[in-house]
Amino acid sequence: MQPTQKYYEADAYRREADAVILAAEPDGRGGGKLALDGTVFYPEGGGQPADHGTLTLPDGARLTVTDVHEQGGVIWHRVDALPDTAAPGTAVTGRIDWAWRFDKMQQHTGEHxxxxxxHQMFGAENVGFHIGSDAVRMDTSVPISAEGLREAELAANRIVWQNVPVLITYPTREELARMTYRSKKEIEGQVRIVTIPGADVCACCGTHTAATGAVGQIKILAAENYKGGVRLSIVCGERALLAAQAMRQRQADIGALLSAKPSETAHAVHRVYDEYTALKFAHFGLCSELFDALAAQVAPGADAIRIVPGLDPDGLHRLAARLSEATTGLCAALTANEKGTGYCLAQAGGDVRALTKALNTALNGRGGGKPGICQGSCAAAPEQVETFLKENHTV
Incomplete structure (x- = not known):
């Protein structure tokens, strides 16, 4: 089968093109895939998702293109329906979803x-790249500090503001041998070079904006250490604008909750955190006093099952352990939670693992631990757990 002519490589802004069906393969579920002699649809590859759009037949039938892949130089268009009229030799008109394509062009050019x-500033290689539905993921080969990323982000946006052209060239092997360019893998055949003056020279098969100004803005949303380098989450163009608007709204919501101006929210958050820390410390002390009082009420050798509202896992563990200091009987700390009941079972010198397993089986729970103390949660009310423990505990 003849290779598909790639119209998107010559003109990334071309939105539609007439073509002829070379082959049609049904998938047995009503849909299938079509190979065309030429296409404006970009196939998935190089970290860039495939284009979406439609193929229109001569009778007016419109087939929705849900995915596009290249195989051996032939580009296949997966469609949601494959009528008999979509046969080899039939003319079709392909139209891409332009909003989808332009977004990918902005993200891909911004990534370049x-x-x-x-690479210029830190010698960093891009060892991973993917345009996701929310953000672009980039993995670098070397660690980069937060300050370094801020400087790089500013330098990248200066290239956007300069609105320099994005150049596409097809150098000969001799010309390529004399060039310095980025590439994540060895490339056979003709190499397509994307050059952004002042920023990048890279081998790439994707679609890009004609000039950097169309990228709009490049914004790093997040950075984390990853495999000896940094994993970045970035957004460009409309995505950057929407991210800024969302951040502004979150800032407004936080300011309203804290009764603080936008410029003072960080100070207000620190104040609330300090207050929370003080309250948490006071709560810890009050719980210790409560646990001591509950332990004082337990007779030596007696079981001690106590339901105390509002305990977190640490509180449950502390209460069960404190009760087990007062008696050799079964001790249990229970509290209601979103799953039903959080529990902690303990017994000085005993083994509560079998009882914990039985509780989990009977009341749809999960948890475990050491012989003397086990912890978890189950889908039952605290009173039901208390009844189960009383009926099933044997010394």
Missing amino acids: ILSGIL
Whole structure:
């Protein structure tokens, strides 16, 4: 089968094209895939998702393109329906979802700019790249500090503001041998070079904006250490604007809750955190006093099952352990939670693992631990757990 002519490589802004069906393969579920002699649809590859859009037949039937892949130079378009009229030799008109495509062009071009800048500034190689539905993921080969990322982000946006052209060239092997360019793998055949003056020279098959100004803005949303380098989450263009608007709204919500101006929210959060820490410390002390009082009420050798509202897992563990200091009987701390009941079972010199397993089986619970103390939660009310323990505990 003849290779598919890639119209998107010559003109990433071309939105539709007439073509002829070369082959049609049904999938047995009403849909299938079509190979065309030429296409404006970009196939998934190089970290960039495939285009979406429609293929329109001569009779007006419109087939929705849900995925596009290249195999051996032939580009296959997966469609949601494959009528008999979509046969080899039939003319079709392909139209891409332009909003989808332009977003990917903005993200991909922005990634080139930032990757090139990081390479210039820190010698960082881009060892992983994917345009996701929410953000672009970039993995670098070397660690980069927060300050370094801020400097690189500013330098990348300066390239955007300069609105330099994004150049596509197809150098000969001799020309390529004299060039310095980024590439994550060895490439056979003709190499397509994307050059962004002042920022990047990279081998790439994707679609890009004609000039950097169309990227709009490049914003790093998050950075984390990853495999000896840094994993970045970035957004460009409309995504960057939407992210800024969302951050502004969150800032407004936080300010309203804290009765603070936008410029004072960080100070207000620190104040609330300090207050929370003080309250948590006071709560710890009050719980210790309560646990001591509850332990004082337990007769030596007696079981001690106590339901105390509002305890967190640490509180449950502390109460059960404190009760077990007062008696050799079964001790249990119970509290209601979103799953039903949080529990902690303990027994000085005993083994509560079998009882814990039985509780989990009977009341749809999960948990475990050591012979003397086990902890978990189950889908039952505290009173039901208390009844189960009283009926099933044997010394």
